[in-house]
Amino acid sequence: MKPLLLLIPGMLNDHRVWADVAELVKPFSDTRVAQVLTQSSISEMAQDSWQLVIDEPANRKIVIVGFSMGGYVACEMLANPMRRVNGWALIDSSIQLDSPEASVAREKTITVMQSNFPKMAQNIAKYGTHPQSHGNQALMQSILQILLDVGGPTAIRQLQAIAQRKDYIDALKALSIPLHVICGVEDKTTPPALSEFSARTLPQAELFWIDEAGHMTPQENPTAVTHALKRLVSKVMNQP
Numbered sequence: 001m002k003p004l005l006l007l008i009p010g011m012l013n014d015h016r017v018w019a020d021v022a023e024l025v026k027p028f029s030d031t032r033v034a035q036v037l038t039q040s041s042i043s044e045m046a047q048d049s050w051q052l053v054i055d056e057p058a059n060r061k062i063v064i065v066g067f068s069m070g071g072y073v074a075c076e077m078l079a080n081p082m083r084r085v086n087g088w089a090l091i092d093s094s095i096q097l098d099s100p101e102a103s104v105a106r107e108k109t110i111t112v113m114q115s116n117f118p119k120m121a122q123n124i125a126k127y128g129t130h131p132q133s134h135g136n137q138a139l140m141q142s143i144l145q146i147l148l149d150v151g152g153p154t155a156i157r158q159l160q161a162i163a164q165r166k167d168y169i170d171a172l173k174a175l176s177i178p179l180h181v182i183c184g185v186e187d188k189t190t191p192p193a194l195s196e197f198s199a200r201t202l203p204q205a206e207l208f209w210i211d212e213a214g215h216m217t218p219q220e221n222p223t224a225v226t227h228a229l230k231r232l233v234s235k236v237m238n239q240p
Helices: 015-024 042-050 069-079 100-115 117-127 131-135 137-148 152-163 167-174 192-201 221-237
Strands: 002-006 031-033 063-067 087-089 179-184 205-210
Touching: 002 015, 002 152, 015 031, 031 063, 031 087, 042 069, 042 152, 042 179, 063 069, 063 221, 069 087, 069 152, 069 167, 087 221, 100 117, 100 152, 117 152, 131 137, 131 192, 137 152, 179 192, 179 221, 192 205, 205 221
Parallel strands: 002 031, 002 063, 063 087, 087 179, 179 205
Antiparallel strands: none
């Protein structure tokens, strides 16, 4: 039986952020993509995400993969498990709460989104990608279109949920399952130092850098992300 990868999108993303990765992992895993667009808290996102795997057979290997905000959801799930999980991955995410500076920046972002979301979406698409990606019109248009389709009201609700998330570092330190921390080398949204902290702090963590990628690694370099996930699945399948 193939393991099941539960793929959790980030803020302002839907299932399309995982489209390339979901296709590439088919030879070695099945996938399900969580929906995180309608909830008002990270806890609610986690509860809804659990429903996608809760009824799987007890002997099926489950791997939770959280991208950006989806990483916060993954942390919530693993700190409050509803079934056994065999491995997990944090992609361009963090286990730390916001700094005071980051909290102020989120409030400013909300204000700008309320006044001109389409312009803000263009800025997010550019800021969240590697400079080399900017010349790939198809990629940049795909990223922008997802942002626009998800829309400002959802983005604001997600930002508010992120600001209210809980600190689960101590609970995560108690885990004894493989973790892959994956980050774009040019990630300005969740800078590499945050991934370095996660890999240094949590047990059984291995750090993977994604070249030629900013924050949007699942879309910018899905092949490299898939390679890191394949290695994670191999570890999981070799465990009892």
